Structures are given as structure tokens and as C-alpha cells.
């Protein structure tokens with residue numbers, strides 16, 4: 001069950017200029033109290049009109065050294081993603097997830113047409129040739145999202161209001177428990193919150209490769 005250990009820290013009166021958004025510092029911890037990197041954190045506004053539209057223009061999930069460079073990518077519905085291959089062998093990217101089923105048959109040099117993702121939810125990516133290649137796209141219908149860093153921390157910048165704060169990680173033990181927690185952001189008050197999640201054991205770590213394509217040696 002998603003348990004919240006709250007510790008709101010308020011900093012009042014740090015700025016005399018009118019503030020339109022406040023920082024919410026989120027720390028995600030697992031059952032051993034370790035920070036969880038690569039966790040999706042997102043806040044759904046109670047105001048349905050807030051955050052409409054606004055898709056990212058170009059999202060890239062690269063393949064280098066037989067690995068998807070980004071293990072987790074967060075996008076808005078309607079966003080298109082390109083999957084370049086910077087290895088000198090062919091990859092075959094696919095997903096069977098209900099949120100988006102697609103495949104990009106074997107390719108190497110020519111990057112296939114972008115793939116558009118419209119439905120919120122989880123999209124598990126794989127490669128037909130290399131079983132270990134795994135990554136996820138998580139589609140969220142809000143602009144208020146962030147991915148936790150190596151320490152399990154993320155910062156959301158939120159206009160004052162009430163939100164449902166959600167987390168998602170591919171190893172969540174009970175994803176159905178991810179029903180969100182109500183938080184209230186008040187004007188001129190930065191806040192911090194700790195979220196405790198329970199992860200399944202895994203021998204495969206979910207970590208960002210140091211990455212950084214240097215321009216052409218892989219083709």
C-alpha cells in the first residue's frame with residue numbers, strides 16, 4: 001500500500017514578489033528506506049482545465065550499446081517519440097502494452113517514423129532481438145511530472161491548488177495501490193514530502209546509462 005510519510009516544510013516570506021508556482025520537493029523511498037531513482041512522480045490538478053494541451057515536440061529514446069539509453073521516459077498524450085539506433089547492428093523495437101501496441105521491424109541506419117502515444121498509462125518497450133533491452137514510457141495527462149534522480153528526489157513546480165500526487169515505477173509491488181494522495185499547495189509555501197513505495201525484488205537494475213551519443217562513431 002502506498003504510504004505517505006509527510007513532512008511538509010514551509011518557507012514563508014522568502015520572496016516579496018508575487019509567486020505563481022511553488023516547489024514541491026518529493027523524495028521516494030523503498031521498503032528499505034533507500035531512495036528510488038527513475039520513479040515517475042506526477043500531480044493531477046483538481047481543476048480540469050489546468051494543464052491542457054502542451055505536448056513535447058520531440059522526444060528521443062536512443063539505443064546505444066544494445067541498451068535503451070533512457071530506462072523511463074515520461075510524456076504527455078499526443079507526444080511522438082523517435083527511436084534512433086546508434087549501434088552497428090539491427091534492433092526491432094516493440095510494445096505489447098494495452099496503452100500502445102506497436103513495432104518497428106528490424107532497422108539500423110534509417111530511423112523509423114515517430115510513434116505517437118495518445119493513451120495515459122504504462123508502455124513497456126522491448127527489442128525482439130535482444131531480450132535484455134527494456135525500457136518504459138509512462139504517459140501522464142498533466143504537465144506536472146518529474147522523474148526522480150539517483151537519490152530518489154524530484155521537484156515539481158506547482159501553482160497553488162489541490163492535487164492528487166501519484167508515483168509509478170516498473171517494479172511497484174502493487175501498482176493498483178497507486179491511487180494517489182491529496183496534497184494542497186499554498187501560495188508562497190514551498191513544501192517537501194516523502195513517499196514510501198514497496199518494490200518487487202529484481203536482479204535487473206533500472207538505471208540510466210551514462211549515455212551521451214558523441215556524434216557518429218556508432219553508425
Ligand SMILES: [Cu+2]
Nearest residue numbers: 091127129130
Ligand atoms: Cu536490439
